[in-house]
Amino acid sequence: MRPDHRRDRPGGADDGFTLAELLVAMSVVTIVMTSLGTFFTATVTRTAAQGNVSTAVQLVSDGLERARAIRGASLVTGRDRTATLQQWSAADSVVSPLLATMQQAYDPNPDGRAALLPATPVPVTIDGLGYTQSWYIGSCWQLRSGGDCTAVSSLGAAEFYRVVVEVTWPHRNCAGNLCTRVGTTLVSSTAADPLFVSGQSARPPTVVSPGAQVGEITVPVTLTVTATGGATPLSWTAQGLPPGVTISSAGLISGTPTAVGSYSATITATDAFDLVGIATFSWTVNALPTLAAIATQSSQGGRPITPLQPALTGGTAPFTWKATNLPPGLTIDPVTGVVSGTPTTVNATGSAVSITVTDSYKKTASVGFTWKVPVLVLTAIPAQTDSVGYAIPALTPDATWGVKPYTWKATSLPAGLSITTSTGEITGTPTTVGTASVTVTATDAVNTVKSTTFSWAIGPAVTAPGAALAGTVGSAFSYTSTAATGGTKPYVWSAAGLPDGVTIDSATGAITGTPTVSGRFIFTVTATAAAPRPATGSSIRLAFTVSAVGSGLKFATAPTSPLNTASGATVSQQVTGTGGKAPYTWGVTGLPPGLSMSATGLVTGKPTTVGTYTTQFTLTDSLGARARWTITWNIT
Structure with missing residues (x-):
């Protein structure tokens, strides 16, 4: 019998796996492991992404806290208008809807100061990932009754700063591979934070007076008024400001004055509880500077000129002066505008001079004129x-x-x-x-x-006694003491101003005759020599007093000679007569210019011309008798 070589696979201890079974088993294991790896990777990725979001949220929170830590009025410090405009223009679709709820806020006078909250993105790197952090700042207004803070300003609304913080970082799962997180907050725009004290009544704001203001027509003005205390927000109004100047509800006074004058302005601050504070101050609006016309100047060369001060009206001090084409040797004071100095050269036709003044607002005025230094x-x-x-x-x-x-x-x-x-x-x-x-x-x-x-x-020299001559009406008179020396004889004698009835002998110089008129006379005696030729003469002045007889006509009061009077002085000189038969008639010759004589013998007026005058008064009575009185009148 042949031995049996078959084996029972199901129950045998030495049974193995077939190749097919092994392949199937390996496939199953692979599928499972692949699924687990994908799950693990996704889990890790989601965990990392969630961590990025958490970081971004924290950066947004930090940015808002940074804004809240700054006093409201200082939020925009250093953020100039250009940078703000560029930032808002580049805003993405996430931030733009928020910007529509507010108006741009920026520092009008940054003066190079660093921005407390930059207007450009700030890079931040955390765990190897790069983030950007941005602050957008604008103004918005909220009604006292509540509601949204909007970009529309209205009377009585509270003004706030709205701060928008945006954080961005790169990630493939976000639109455009850029993720965004945004946060906003409202910050009071006042300079001080509110303080709440229980048990006390609200107090009105105290307006800080800006003090006296000085401006100039056509020159723009900007003035920010402030107040202490009161419940924010404050709303401002004003009365009595110069035409062309207004105040905003935020307390900014601005505009361009259109009328010259002095104004009494009152500013009023109304707080959140409708409590008010006021302050009154003066505001002067000056006219533009103007220089009055200057006439042609003529100055002596080599001698200091009388300082020339141009006449300025309007403008606002301090002023700066300059001049062009002044004659050599002259200068202008840049502070006062006074022209002074000593001309050193002649310019008969004159220099075309221009003087310009500039005031504190850079407004100018000029005047042109000619300045001559005439020739000798x-x-x-x-x-x-x-x-x-x-x-x-x-x-x-x-x-x-x-x-x-x-x-x-x-x-x-x-x-x-x-x-x-x-x-x-x-x-x-x-x-x-x-x-x-x-x-x-x-x-x-x-x-x-x-x-x-x-x-x-x-x-030739003419000589005569020093004593005055004297005579009497109706009595013969003879005077032969005049003499002359020098030149070639014979002399020819002549006289002017002798008393009525008295003559001079032209050959001998003898003065003879019978006076017919009383009074005082001043006459001139002249001797002319025969040689050398042309004939030359010399003169001497003498006084001759003729007295009246009995009750004959004569002067009772008359000026003494010489009479000295200052030019421009007031004159009131009464001349009177006596004797003869009234009424009297008065006459006069040789009065200094500016004087006149009345019918009663009163000389009045103000002499206008300096000089020496021979003045003769004539008194005539009703019978035709005359008296004369001659004086030398010096006007100095």
């Missing part, structure tokens, strides 16, 4: 007549303009006379009778030369 002018000297042996009155030529100092010289002066080179004064005592043709020359500091020529006659 030498006034003509009239013919001179003096007597031999007598010192002449000093003669000083009149020179103007040009550039001082002047240098003087003279040619052909009469013997005995000389000129001072520094002043031009001619002095001395003539020693020889004759007539000279004299030339006086002045030269200024810039070598301009001017001359004038005139005749100077030196006549």
Whole structure:
């Protein structure tokens, strides 16, 4: 019998697995392990993503807390307008709807200060993953009755800053491979945080007066008013502001003044409890600066000018002055505008000068005019007549303009006379009778030369007793004591102003006759020599008093001679008569200009011209009798 080699696979201890069974088993294991790996990977990925979100939420929370830690009014510090505009323009679709609920808020005067909350994204790296953190800040308003804080400002609404914090990080499971988390908060826009104290009544705000304000028409103004205390938010109003200037509910006064004047402005702050605080202050709006016209100036060269102060109206101090094309030697004070100095060159046609003033608001005004430094002018000297042996009155030529100092010289002066080179004064005592043709020359500091020529006659000396002559109406009079020396005889004698009824002998100089009119006379006696030619003469002035007889007509009161009066002084001089037969008639000749005589003999007025005048009063009675009174009247 053959041995049996079959084995029972189901129950045999040595039974194994077939290849098919092994392949099936391996496939099952592989499928299971693959499923487990995918599950594990997804679990790890979800866990990591959840951790990223948690980090982003924490960054948002941190950003909001950072904003809340800053005092409200300082939130926008350093965030300039340009950076804010760029940030808002680049906002994504997640943030844009929030920005629509507020108005852009920025620092109007950053002055280079660092932003407390940057207007550009801030990178943050945590566990190797890069995040960006951004702050958007805007203003919104909430009604006191509550509701949303919106971008619409209304009277009485509370102003807040809305802070939006956005955190972004990269991840493939987010739209555009960029994930976003956003948070918002409201922060009071006031400079101080509110303080709640129980058991006390609310107090109104105290408005801080901005003090007196000074502005200028057409110049924009910006002024922020403030208050302490009160329940925020505060709402501001104003009355009495200059035309063109307004105040916002936030307390910003701005605008451009349109009318010049002084204004009393009142600002009012109303708090959340409708309690009010007020302050009043002055506001002056100046006109634009204006310079009055300046007439053509003419100045003496070589001598300090009288300082010139341009007439300024309007404008706001301090002022800055400048001038162009001033004559050499002159300058302008940049603070006061006064022009001063000493011209050093001649400019007969004049310089076209312009003066400009600039005020504190950079507003300017200018005025143009001509400034001349004329050339040297030498006034003509009239013919001179003096007597031999007598010192002449000093003669000083009149020179103007040009550039001082002047240098003087003279040619052909009469013997005995000389000129001072520094002043031009001619002095001395003539020693020889004759007539000279004299030339006086002045030269200024810039070598301009001017001359004038005139005749100077030196006549014989006339002498007479020092005592005044005297006579009586109706009595014969004879005077033969006049004499003359120098020149060639015979002399020719003449006289002017003698009393009525008295004459002079032209050959002998004897004064004779019978006076017919009483009074006081001043007359001139002249002796003319026969040679040299042309004939030269010399004169002397004498006084002659003629007395009335009995009750004859005469002056009772009259001015003494000489009479000295200042130019412009008020004159009231009464002349009276006596004797004869009233009524009297008055007449006068030789009154100084500006004076007149009434029918009663009263001289009044104010003399206008300096000089020496021979004034003669005439008194006539009803019978035709006359009396005269002559004086020398000096107006100084």
